[in-house]
Amino acid sequence: MTEHDVRPLTESEFRASNDLFRKALNAPTVTDEGWRLLAERYEPGRVWGDHIGGQLAGTTMSFASSLALPGGAELPAAAVTAVGVRADLTRRGVLTELMRAQLDEVRRRGEAAVMLHASETAIYGRFGYGVATRSRTVALETARAAPRDRAPGGGRVRLVGVDEAAEILPGLYRGLGVVRAGMIARPPSWWLTHLRRRDSNGDHAVIAVHSDPNGIDDGFAVWVPSGNDYRFGDGRTTLRLLDLHAAGPAATAALWWFLLGVDLADEVVAIERPIDEPLEWWLTDSRQSRVRDVYDGLWVRPVDVPAMLRERDYGTAEPVVLEVRDGLLPDNAGCYLVGPDGAEPTERDPQLSVDVAELASLLFGEARPSTLAEANLIEAHDPKALDPADRLFATLERAWCGTHF
Template sequence: MTTELRVLRPSEWNEWFASLELAFGGVLGSPEERELWNSLTEHKRSLGVWDGSDVVATAGAFSFRLAVPGGALVPAAGVTMVSVAATHRRRGLLTSMMRRQLDDVRALGEPLAVLTASEPAIYGRFGYGAATRQMSLEIDTDRVRLTVPDGTDEVRLRYARPDEAAAACEGVYERLLTGRPGAPAHGPGWERKAVVDPASARQGASSLQCVLAERDGEVVGCTTFRVKPVWDKAGPKGRVTVDDVSALDPAAYAALWRFLFGIDLTSTVEARNRPVDDAVLHLVSDVRRCNIGLRDSLHVRLVEVGAALEARTYRAPADVVLEVEDAFCPWNAGRWRLTADASGAASCGRTDDPADLALSVRELATAYLGGTSVVSLARAGRVRELRAGAVEEASLAFSSAVEPWLPRGF
């Protein structure tokens, strides 16, 4: 087999994207979706493998900045559109693309790469670790009530066209961004992704709807959602499917959830992507009837260990030497001394001192955003303690007061 791995040319995008669609089952996106992804594709960061004139593998990256503990926005490659044709599996094409891509990310000076995985088992061998989780909710609003904080009745709610409200919703997102590790800062054009609404994707539900929360004329929150009418012999049992709920203060947040619970002719509110520490869990009367589910979400790869560890802050002082294993990016392998002071600021550099902890770069990535404790990884045998007390010291330092979360896919 003779194949060629190279950067995508803009004129080849349609064929390249069609190969991606075929690898994901052959269901074609709507013209609106294809136009959006074509406009967002960074061609110089997109790779393809050609077998003759056929595209048989794809991989791309978006230029993001990722919020990390402490509020810094760190340059990160948002890895996306990865596929290998079913006719060309197990020939090393994915490995060759991951190799080229991580080399390119390093050359660009980005200390992190991130992705969401259709099959999570694939990416661990390339050093990615599942660093955030997402919570799903399916709430029986006939039996679950909300207790809302003072000031909720003072929030004004109004419907708005999603496309016309996109800028206001983006403003809310940007104000919340640095307070949530795992949230990406996007470039121009990404606000469109939240409002592209092809009829083929609605599965019998309404078009996308939007409600804004306002106080003194200022937008302080927003929700986007769809309503699916359902009727049985007893009457209406409609379903509200929530895309997003965001607000700048507790009263506005509660007002939006109360609105979603109270939509006429519905009895279920479903939200598929919420943070594990979502405040709505403390507003509901019966959390058992919220049918909670958890799954992995953002996978993180430390491309430059020293720069990545210095970019975030830490919750407690620490001085630990990490023996890092990284076969795929060997420039990371070896001993690193991480020192964090009482302010949370850190330095991280090479050292010959004896190691306190031994772990692979995958475990380091899993703990990086503070959502998985070093203690739990050690209990699974994924981190080895070489100095007594080092696991607990590192676990406290790496922890985050806020659960990391990816609010938007890419």
């Protein structure tokens, strides 16, 4: 049997933790300059290591954030990142030990949820994480994608340097408010690495800020150009859009039109965009918004189920009794009466039963209860409860995270 020694790492062990994580991702370890930025993300007490035979075998960490629920309530949540196990020590339960320790830590801190972006979909469901949001990758040819006459836009777009962006963007993002469920708070350490990252040429990302006709900043975009020397290859240049947030359709669209108008760029490829972003409706030729991929975005693991159920908004329908099953955090397990006015624990018999991972998908409106029942992921003791449950958990707008970590 493998002997595990799981404990929070000390500051002197943080870089080894990052090196192990990057090697587990088959990525190069960071330079000294890169580490100076990344180290800001490592907070004592939030970085975990599992040791086998005295050697670091695997690691995980989190940073403090918050998570928006349907209706706009924001709950404290831990953003889990830098998860990795040494390639020669996988499948011995290292991740399992780390996940248990981290869940206990987060519960002690009083955070309502843990959340992450998964490298593979098979990993985290067993620990109670479920898909809360989805995103899409869209690609547009700059020569063909043009705004319709009535498309939104306007205002002014200006490029800013990294230092100015570091001054403006954090407040701008916060000031936009909760635009959608699934959005998270970005701590200063996140901004530091996001804005000061360099591409393979050593250049910083390009950053643009949009201001409305009154001169008020109301949106921003961050992208990395991938240029091709026209004398070699196909000579095409792609703008890789990493981040675009704005107060509304006018600012969002204006940033898109700016990107599509950049000289010598052939294509804009945008990752992690909302599935229902109305690009198709803004273009003269809707097919020019080519969806390359749709994938799971934020995975959420409810840690304080009563709080998450209570703080979410619901639609109008007859209340239903929902049983939540949670093998890892048994305090969450039990029945909840969910109705238009909220949700509270109840002693009544369940009409529907769901595991905590799929509860995450219900909470964010990512899946309808009846869809999960069709997949045998909800047990419908009383099938008549599915229709009201669909109405209660329905959301008008797709959840979207829009922040990679």
